[in-house]
Amino acid sequence: MKKIINDPNQVVQDMIDGLIVANSKHLKQVPDTFVVARKDAPINGKVALVSGGGSGHEPAHAGYIGKGMLDAAVCGEVFTSPTPDQVFEAIKAVDGGAGVFLVIKNYTGDIMNFEMAAELAEAEGIQVETVIVNDDVAVEDSSFTTGRRGIAGTVFVHKIAGAKAERGASLNEVKAVAEKVVANVRSMGMALTPCTVPAAGEPSFELAEDEMEIGMGIHGEPGINRGSIATADEIATTLTEKVLSDRDFSGDVAVLVNGLGATPEMELYIMNKKVHELLAAKGINVYKTFVGEYMTSLEMAGCSITILQLDDELKELLDAESIAPAFRM
Structure with missing residues (x-):
């Protein structure tokens, strides 16, 4: 294992320390927790x-804290759901009296622990609502989920629900727009190489030099097909067509071409070119494009394609100001 770390058991705390000192004007750590919050919260x-999950997906989730997006993120151990008590601390740290909205990716541990935390908060008089993101069209069930996994489409939920809350919307209004995003966003990914969890010290799966896996999850969960490496155009076509086949996209959309940690931007832009060509051929207009690393999988080489159907409300909220470190607009 080759990684630029100190102690494999201290990577989350070391990461949080580095994040805070890089963004000390806007972020703070809740004492004695792995919770990062807006400096002006509550x-x-x-x-x-509030969102969060296992670490190793940076810049998700703490990179999306700031005006216009999240108020706090809970950083679990690498690829491990944060504990209910940590999520509860995050809820308490940011509650300003109007309620707390939890954005949860559809993984069994995340759902269980965030919902337990919500129950603890409600017992103390804090109103909590939730949304579960399940944008991955690759598989219906996996080793981590019942139903579809939540992957890079979660970033659009953070952005749009965060913008709605920043405008003074009620808890129910924030929930409604988050549910609208979930209903209209779809994603699918692929991998060229595995990744290594620091504490494990060895890759989580194996791929031969000439192999790739289509539909791979962000924790290394199996995909739907393993075969020989294809061209960028072929990969983009496979992913995009699968996403488009899952719902009726038309009119204006947002596109996110997301790297999984070890894919050069050069390759992501090559993918993006083909995605735009495919959408144009179907009469779908790309209103806004995002290319880069938004939800990674440690040092996994690969990418995902996310498409969000837009209406006027979603466009306006997507365009709204954000000062989150990983999503400044």
Whole structure:
């Protein structure tokens, strides 16, 4: 294992320390937790957004904290759901009296632990609502989920629900727009190489030099097909057509071409070119494009394609200001 770390058992705390000192004007760590929050939290009268999950997906989730996006993120151990008590601390740290909204990716551990935390918060009089993101069209069930996995489409939920909350919307209004995003976003990914969890010290799966896997999950969960490496155009076509086949996309959309940690931007832009060609051929207009690393899988080489159907409300909220470190607009 070759990684630029100190102690494999201290990587999350070391990462948080580095994140905070890089963004000390805007972020803070809740003492004695792995919770990162807006420095100005709690904000009186504002619905607060909390997300999180296992570390190793950076910049998700703490990179999306800031005005216009999340109020806090809970950083679990690498590829491990944060514990209920940590999520509960995040809820308490950002509650400004208008309620707290939890954005949860559809993984069994995340759902269980976030929902337990919500129950603890409600017992203390904090109103909590949730949304579960399940944008991955690759598989219906996996080793980590019942139903579809939540992957890079979660970033659009953070952005749009965060913008809605920043405008003073009620908890129910934030929930409604988050559910709209979930209903209209689809993603699918692929991998060229495995990744190594620091504490494990060895790759989580194996791929031969000439192999790739289509539909791979962000924790290394199996995909739907393993075969010989294809060209960028062939990969983009496979992913995009699978996404488009899952719902009726038309009019304006947002596209996210996401790297999984070890894919050069050069390759992501080559993928993006083909995605745009495929959408144009179907009469679908790309209103806004995002290319880069938004939800990674440690040092996995690979990418995912996310498409979000837009209406006027979603466009306006997608365009709204954000000062989150990983999503400044």
